[in-house]
Each structure stands twice: as structure tokens, then as C-alpha cells.
Amino acid sequence: MATRICYIISFLTGIGLLFIGLRFLFSPLNAEFDYGISTNTHADYSFHYIKGVRDLFSGILLVLLVLANERKALAIALLAATVVPLGDFMIVMGKNGSDWQHGIAHLMAVLICIIVGPVLLMQKKRTNNPYNQVSFNLIQSAANGGPTISECDLLPGAKTPWHYHTLFSERFEVLEGELEVGRNGKLYQLKPGDKIIISATETHLFNNRSNGVCRLRTTIDPGNIEFEKAALILLGLAKDGLTDKNGIPKKFSDLALFIYLNNSKMVGVMKIVEPLLSFVAKIAIKSGRLKILEEAYCKTTGLQDYGDLKYKK
Template identity: 50%
Template structure:
């Protein structure tokens, strides 16, 4: 509820900034009075236009972050943007003909930018801390013939049916329970149980319990991309860029995950595989993969 309210106020702030900016460009003298100062321009509205384009840009930036769901960037923009109404207020109050009444709009802007910037950042932090999944590299393909990763599968987290061509997977449940489908069989694994999925064997896993499932997966032969895929997946989820079940929010990030862990789709999903390959290739070309690796795959 707090996040929704904060986003709504941020949207209104953005629209308000666009309106104020447009008014300084279209009706500079009227906008000047609303700002709280007045002077004899003698037909020269250069400074009005400068302020107008500043406010117009600020409003468009806020709305762009909202539309693209860049909550953290929006929060930081609001917090840093507080300096604008602070300076505006000081300018207005330096005029002898003004009092606190003329400063009220600027004080309101200060409160809105600072308060809702803090609330959005706090909400982001709470969202991040609410995700319990993690991935930890126990043994890397950099130095060993097998990759060994320990990671937590949160409740409802599930993969679709898929297969790998480059390696086998051995799942060992360290804590909790895990449903694993392998070809035409479905297994309910408990602590101490394990199952090995060979290359080209279709499979899925699903945490159908209400508690996290801790597993150790061994990849043979070792695969660095698979290691990075899990680190990125869990990192995105922890930072709030994924659904409650851990699916990346951005399609390009999901496509990169599928690419990195050598997943091949089965059934009707196979139709979407060329599209996912294209999206992943574009994301790699645009530097998104490098960005994710730098963020989540450092030692």
C-alpha cells in the first residue's frame, strides 16, 4: 500500500513538473508569479525558458522511471531532486515582498520529494530482504572438472520442463523437500535423497512445500555459464527484480538465464525458443549480460 501511494504521488509530481515547465515556456509571466518572484523582463524570457526546460525534463524523467518500473532510480532521483525546491524556496524568501505563503509550494515539493523518495527506497530494501533464495558456488568449473552449487529453492519456485545438452545434473536435497520430474517419472525428494539428470533428459523441479528447500547440484562436466546463471537469477530475485517465485521480471534477463544454463525447451514452449535466443543475443550485444555478471558474479 505504501509503495502504491508513493508511486501515485511520484506520478502526480512528474505530471506537475511537466505542467510547470510547459507553463514557463508558453506563459512565462504567469508562471513567474506562480513561482513567487516578479521582475521587469522587458520581453526577454531567457531565464524563464531555462527553468521551463529544466522542470519539463525533470517531470519527464520521473514519469519515464515510473513507466519503466525503475523504482530505485526513481527514489534516488526524488531524493537528489530535493535540492531544486530547496534552492527555489531560498530564492523566493530572499525577496522582500515575499513571505512564508509564497514559499509554501516549494516547501511542499521538498516534503514530497524527500519523504516519498525515502519511502520508495525503504520499500525496495524490504522487498529485497524478503527473498530468502540464494546461490553459493562450492566448487567452480574454473578450477575443477565439475561445478558444485548450493542454493535455496523458495516455496512455489518451479522450472518448466526442459533439458540440457552440455552436462548432467545431480540434485541432492540438503534440507526440505523437492518435487523433481524426470522423463515420465515424478520423484518427491527429501533430505538425503538425490537424483541424476543425464544430458538430453527432460526434467523439472518444483518446491511444492511452504518452506525453503536447500539443494546441492553437481554439474558434470563443469559449466561456468550455469554457475553464473544461478548467481544472476538469485541476485535479481534478492534485489526485487523477479517474481515471488524467482522468475526475472525483465524478459531479456529471463532469456539470458535460459541461454546461460543451456536450457532447451520442450513441447509447445519449443516454439518460443528462437525468440528467446534472439532476445538473449540482443541483450548480450547491448551489454546487459556483462552488467549482470559484474553485479552478481564477482568472487
């Protein structure tokens, strides 16, 4: 909560600096008056423009650091920037004596820097990764013949878009929690013990709309080694912080690889990007990225030993 409040204050401060900077560029006399001093420049506003540009830079910097979630860099920038409003305060008060009407604004800027900066530095970066508690158990592998049977945990918010597979059917069985499953345009609310079969080429999705973890058993028939690899790689990426909060790989080539290995075919508007995803995935395979991911996340299961991608799409 403290970090969020500091971010809001910093963002609003950045917006304020952008306004002040623009005012010095487009209305230098009024901006000078609000600053708290009055000088006779003989209509030469060069220094006003210089200040305007510097305020614009400061505002852009604060806004970008907030949007990029660069907590530590934002804190250091604020602390370093303390000299600016402090100098402004001393200039205004030194020139006009007791002009607190204008001096108070600069003093407030000083307080923002010396309070928000240290507070941000003291906040600990969140290291809790919910995917560290998520498991994927490969109960039966296609490497041993027969279907692929696995059990996995789906975190709240875990979902897929509408898609279909051409190489296998899927059977979902909810063991714990709740899960919304879509099949051919219809939605089904599954509870523990409920099952649903998705035939090959049937469009489907799943979505954990609940606030709890859903434990799901999935049966792939016929079994598919690449599907198993895709699941293990995705979970490994998530545990290493290489996915976003929804479990989607941050690296586009890893996302393309997952979709390719998973034999997922897009529907609707997303069908347009399918050739691009396939192309990127093939490049990632050829460049050795798949081998790296297999070594990192499939080694304990032995699935990395099951050769190159040879199945038909």
C-alpha cells in the same frame, strides 16, 4: 517502508514539475499567475520559457533518479534543490506581501526537499543477500566417473523456463520444502521424498512457488563437468550480487555462458534467441571470460582444471 514513501513523494514531485514546466511553455500567462506574480512582459515570454525548460529538467531528473533507484543521489539532489522553492517563496512573498495562497505551494516544496532528502540519506542500503545463505554441495562429480549428484537450495520464486537437455537425463528429489516440476507440458507438485525423472530431450521446468526454501537433490546421468561448472558459477555470481533477484546473471554474456554450459535448449518463441546465446557464449569463452569465472567460482572444487569446452552440443 520510509524509502518507498520518499520515492513515491519524489516521483510525484517530479511529475508535478514536468506539468509545471510544460505549462510555462504552452500557457505562460496562466503559469505565471499560479506561480504567484504578475509582470508586464509586453508579450515577450522568453523568461517563462526558460523557467519551463528548467522545471522540465528538474522533473526529469527526479523521475530518473527514482526509477534508477539512486537513493543517495536523489537525496543530495533534493537537498541541493531546496534553494529553488525557497527562492520562489521569498520572491512571491516579497512582491505580494501576504499572498499565502500562492506562497504556501512554494513552502510545501521547501518542506519536501528538507524532509525527504535527509530521510533518504539516513536510510541504510540493503546489503542482505539471500543467496549468501544458499548452498550448493557437489556430492559426486563427473570428474570421478559416474553421474553428477548435487544438492542445492532453491529460494522462493526460483524458476526456469521450459527447456530440455540433449546430453543427459535429470532426476529431481525434494529433500525439504516443496517444488513444482513440469514435464512434457504437465505439472507435478513435489513434496519431501518425491522424485521425478526427466529423460534427455524431455521438456521440463521447475518453480519454487512456496514461501520457503526448497532443498533439492539432482542427479545428472551421465555426469557432466560443464553442468557442474554452470551451477557453481551461477551461485557465485548470485552471492557476489551479479544476478537479479531471481538469480539471473545481470551480464548478458554470463547468462549466455550459463545456458551454454548447462546444455539448456530453448523451446517455443525462446528458440529464436538460441543461436544468439550460443554465439555470445562462444565469444565469452574465446575472450577468456569463462576462465575468469572458473578461477573465481570453481577453484575450490578443482573443476577449473578440466580443460576446454569440447563436448558436442
